Amino acid sequence: MHGTDLKERRAEAIAGAMDDIRRIESSKGVTREGVEAIRDRLIELSTHREFFTFDEFPLPEDDGSGRRRGVLFRISQDPDDRFALYMNSSDGELSTPAHNHTTWAVVVGLEGQELNRFYERTAEGRVEAVGEHMVENGTGVAMLPDDLHSIHLDTRSLNFHCYGLALERLAEREYYDAEADDWKIFPAGGNIIEGRLDEELC
Numbered sequence: 001m002h003g004t005d006l007k008e009r010r011a012e013a014i015a016g017a018m019d020d021i022r023r024i025e026s027s028k029g030v031t032r033e034g035v036e037a038i039r040d041r042l043i044e045l046s047t048h049r050e051f052f053t054f055d056e057f058p059l060p061e062d063d064g065s066g067r068r069r070g071v072l073f074r075i076s077q078d079p080d081d082r083f084a085l086y087m088n089s090s091d092g093e094l095s096t097p098a099h100n101h102t103t104w105a106v107v108v109g110l111e112g113q114e115l116n117r118f119y120e121r122t123a124e125g126r127v128e129a130v131g132e133h134m135v136e137n138g139t140g141v142a143m144l145p146d147d148l149h150s151i152h153l154d155t156r157s158l159n160f161h162c163y164g165l166a167l168e169r170l171a172e173r174e175y176y177d178a179e180a181d182d183w184k185i186f187p188a189g190g191n192i193i194e195g196r197l198d199e200e201l202c
């Protein structure tokens with residue numbers, strides 16, 4: 001398949017999925033049923049394996065620190081910054097503390113494995129692990145704005161990360177700092193590369 005054709009066909013498939021996801025949120029609201037339906041629609045998108053490969057979404061070069069960083073490619077986002085879809089391409093050496101998102105969030109696997117652990121807040125204001133799910137191709141997890149999770153990658157992996165609002169707009173995401181025994185705020189944004197076609201940008 002010619003490279004340009006692939007990019008255009010991928011953009012079409014992504015646009016179709018995001019149209020459906022807007023409709024799902026509008027009809028089911030930000031509910032458990034709604035976010036699980038969004039997860040299922042992204043699992044359907046993930047069956048187009050030829051669109052979502054490490055060749056298309058490569059890891060960044062070694063940054064000189066001795067290890068490569070993970071990176072997010074923004075592959076869809078509305079003009080008002082809602083419905084943001086990213087490809088998370090990671091070398092696998094990544095672990096996060098327990099955190100919320102302040103908007104709904106969905107993770108769906110393409111390559112490799114991303115362990116998701118889930119937590120509840122304890123009466124003492126700490127976190128207690130209540131379950132986990134290994135995200136890999138054909139599976140995913142769906143979270144409401146207050147749900148807490150952490151992610152753990154040991155192997156090279158490629159995943160969809162989709163949020164109700166773009167990461168650069170999420171300035172109130174809390175995480176539990178176990179060492180400090182305290183809740184802190186993640187800075188908005190992240191290591192994001194523009195992954196959309198020129199004509200999709202406005």
Ligand SMILES: [Fe+2]
Pocket residue numbers: 099100101105149
């Ligand atoms: Fe997260």
